[in-house]
Amino acid sequence: MGDYIYDVVISGAGPVGLNVAYNLKKSGLNVGVFEEHPQVGVPANCSGLISKNSMDSLNVDIDEAIVNRIRGAKLFSPNNQEIVIDIGKDFVAYLVDRTKFDRVFEKRAKKIGVSILNNTRLMNVRNESIFVEREKRGELLKGKFVIGSDGVNSTVRHLMDIKVNKNFFVHSMQTRVQGNFDPSFVELHFGNFARGFFAWVIPESKEHARVGLGCSLGLNIDNCFNEFMLKRFPEVKVFSKKSFLIPCGPPLKQWYNIQKKMLLLGDAGFFTKATTGGGLMLGLETSNLVSPLFNTLFSDKKFDFKEFDRVVAPINKELLLHWKLRSYYNNLSDDKIDKLFFKAKKANIENFLVEHGDMDRPSLFVGKLARNPKYWFLGKEVFSFLRV
Numbered sequence: 001m002g003d004y005i006y007d008v009v010i011s012g013a014g015p016v017g018l019n020v021a022y023n024l025k026k027s028g029l030n031v032g033v034f035e036e037h038p039q040v041g042v043p044a045n046c047s048g049l050i051s052k053n054s055m056d057s058l059n060v061d062i063d064e065a066i067v068n069r070i071r072g073a074k075l076f077s078p079n080n081q082e083i084v085i086d087i088g089k090d091f092v093a094y095l096v097d098r099t100k101f102d103r104v105f106e107k108r109a110k111k112i113g114v115s116i117l118n119n120t121r122l123m124n125v126r127n128e129s130i131f132v133e134r135e136k137r138g139e140l141l142k143g144k145f146v147i148g149s150d151g152v153n154s155t156v157r158h159l160m161d162i163k164v165n166k167n168f169f170v171h172s173m174q175t176r177v178q179g180n181f182d183p184s185f186v187e188l189h190f191g192n193f194a195r196g197f198f199a200w201v202i203p204e205s206k207e208h209a210r211v212g213l214g215c216s217l218g219l220n221i222d223n224c225f226n227e228f229m230l231k232r233f234p235e236v237k238v239f240s241k242k243s244f245l246i247p248c249g250p251p252l253k254q255w256y257n258i259q260k261k262m263l264l265l266g267d268a269g270f271f272t273k274a275t276t277g278g279g280l281m282l283g284l285e286t287s288n289l290v291s292p293l294f295n296t297l298f299s300d301k302k303f304d305f306k307e308f309d310r311v312v313a314p315i316n317k318e319l320l321l322h323w324k325l326r327s328y329y330n331n332l333s334d335d336k337i338d339k340l341f342f343k344a345k346k347a348n349i350e351n352f353l354v355e356h357g358d359m360d361r362p363s364l365f366v367g368k369l370a371r372n373p374k375y376w377f378l379g380k381e382v383f384s385f386l387r388v
């Protein structure tokens with residue numbers, strides 16, 4: 001590499017890293033993306049459900065990655081009461097093949113000349129020296145700024161000395177199941193078997209579904225998962241399952257470091273919805289919001305880093321509300337969840353959510369809920385908790 005110096009080094013070639021790399025390269029900066037794995041998109045650690053509205057607004061053609069289109073959701077309480085959110089003829093979400101999805105972003109970035117170094121793991125950063133392990137050998141590269149888009153266990157986050165409470169992670173397990181499914185609806189199951197999160201069934205087709213469960217760290221994920229499988233799929237034998245961490249906490253207060261010239265995006269920076277663990281859409285949107293600031297950062301010596309907070313404020317507002325909803329839910333017993341389902345169904349929550357619900361932006365409906373006397377049964381403490 002000689003004396004070549006990147007303007008921005010991006011650690012992690014997930015969709016968020018590849019998206020910000022594309023934006024920065026397009027704006028004229030030299031960017032290098034380091035990816036520890038030999039190929040982009042492998043291994044795939046995701047269910048791949050994304051909101052249609054948010055995805056369409058990004059203007060990225062993901063047709064080749066779409067596996068299914070989802071029309072609604074069926075929510076199950078611990079004693080199996082059901083709330084159905086059915087959008088009707090239209091659909092609300094895409095189910096994607098995560099490997100193909102990531103490769104859409106890879107192809108787009110490579111097409112405009114972004115350099116992606118595979119088998120390259122970012123290890124350490126000192127001033128403008130970037131230490132990487134490349135093809136199992138140590139190497140030194142140069143970069144003026146580092147973006148950490150290196151996922152839930154981010155090395156860059158560690159290098160920024162950011163300590164995250166272990167309660168702000170959820171343990172998850174996922175498998176693929178053969179059976180009979182309604183291909184238009186995802187299922188969400190709530191109860192003690194998934195304390196601190198929930199279980200999900202996401203149909204790929206009439207015959208196959210992605211089935212997973214998340215629970216608080218410290219619980220035995222195998223036991224939780226087996227209990228759910230026994231309840232929902234008593235006939236099914238699971239041969240292979242994968243286990244991952246999901247960031248599930250409030251937005252990070254410190255997600256960039258001026259002295260170290262580092263910034264976090266995507267899962268690395270906890271741009272993940274604490275209600276569902278979904279991180280693709282808000283992660284990509286955040287990377288679009290911060291990208292235009294990099295040219296000013298390099299050209300203006302007086303650049304105020306608070307600009308990053310300003311552009312990301314609308315996303316952080318949503319993420320905070322996701323976190324408040326998660327914290328509220330986590331304090332409910334199974335009995336309370338059952339009662340809530342019963343009352344919500346009676347108050348016609350299904351129609352309300354069809355009309356106002358949004359997978360990514362709870363602010364669009366929580367306020368409306370609080371202003372509608374029909375939903376005051378949720379109690380003053382819920383709304384004051386959410387501060388709406």
Ligand SMILES: Cc1cc2nc3c(=O)[nH]c(=O)nc-3n(C[C@H](O)[C@H](O)[C@H](O)COP(=O)(O)OP(=O)(O)OC[C@H]3O[C@@H](n4cnc5c(N)ncnc54)[C@H](O)[C@@H]3O)c2cc1C
Pocket residue numbers: 011012013014015016017034035036037041045046047048049050120121122123149150151152153154155156172173174212244245246265266267268272277278279280281283
């Ligand atoms: C079981 C499960 C189900 C999920 N389902 C959904 C869902 O349905 N919808 C949704 O929106 N989100 C979902 N998520 C979350 C989603 O997968 C993440 O939010 C998303 O992948 C974040 O993208 P990213 O680009 O920030 O990070 P990642 O996709 O995690 O990419 C990070 C990349 O960095 C690389 N890397 C890590 N460390 C280094 C290093 N030191 N040097 C170089 N490279 C490095 C990794 O190899 C990886 O390629 C799910 C997560 C899990 C675990």
